[in-house]
Amino acid sequence: MSNLLFAAPSSEIGAVQNDSFTDQETNNAPAVVIDCRSDFSIKETLLGGQAFRWRENEDGSVSGTAFCRTVTIYQEGERLLVYGDLSHDAHELWSGYLDMSTDYEQIMHEAVLLEPRLEHAARRRAGIHILRQEPWEALCSFIISQNNNIPRIRRIIEALCALCGAEAQGGSYSFPDCHTVASLTAEQLTGIGCGYRADYILAAAALVCGGSLELEALRTMPIDAAREQLLKVKGIGPKVADCFLLYGLHRLECFPKDVWIKRAIEGEFKGTPLQNFRYAGVAQQYIFEYIQHNN
DNA sequence: GTCCAGGATCGGA
């Protein structure tokens, strides 16, 4: 059963990879070109745990699906080549998704002024941008992420997309909208490995598609009010709420506290001003890097 | 077999 579900998306992604590689080799398919800083990293940004539907190809490019479009992205120094999206708004859409307009160098500078111990870690994470993901996909993904590991989170999300079966432009599956998810049964969700999270996913889907949880309204609402709304939903706790606000609604002041970060801010970084930094979510990435590499 | 995964809920102190 699980093999059937997993086979489809991976073969689709393989097809995309090959097509795009050929496109670049023969140079006969147009790519959207996006300028970037030389220290930007497409891999850190797409594969670093903010989003779960991107994969690295053997040639170093990254393939995935968002906004119902499947693309392959190459980074060559200060430019990104996006293959697979021929839409007129492709440049605007992918520049926006990758948040190319925010000045991350300035954010890093401000963060290091507040917490000089993070200088090296911040430099190592200088290439990361906070994505502007589709809110519902982010919410659903981070509900699935709780007490789970990244490879399994990826598998479950791919299986969910395959189960719902909506094809994206470019061949892979798009992430199902909240109505589609709400129409699933708990048995279907546990069948793809969601476990006890099945009921949480259904609860969130019902609230979102029923209109009683307006995700877009949370984008501009005072942050405490937004959190309060989210915490009312069964299955959304403080960590998932902040991950959603940061990665799904691009609220950069949010500071998701997982077990590692908690340990850091109760220990070595006790009293750090970064928790209240207006770009705390970016600084959180630096702290995580610091912990992982111990300076 | 046990432990863990970038948690959340629930019930009992």
Add this chain to the structure above:
DNA sequence: TCCGATCATGGA
């Protein structure tokens, strides 16, 4: 309010 047990699941 706080703390521990429990919740599915698969990989190490």
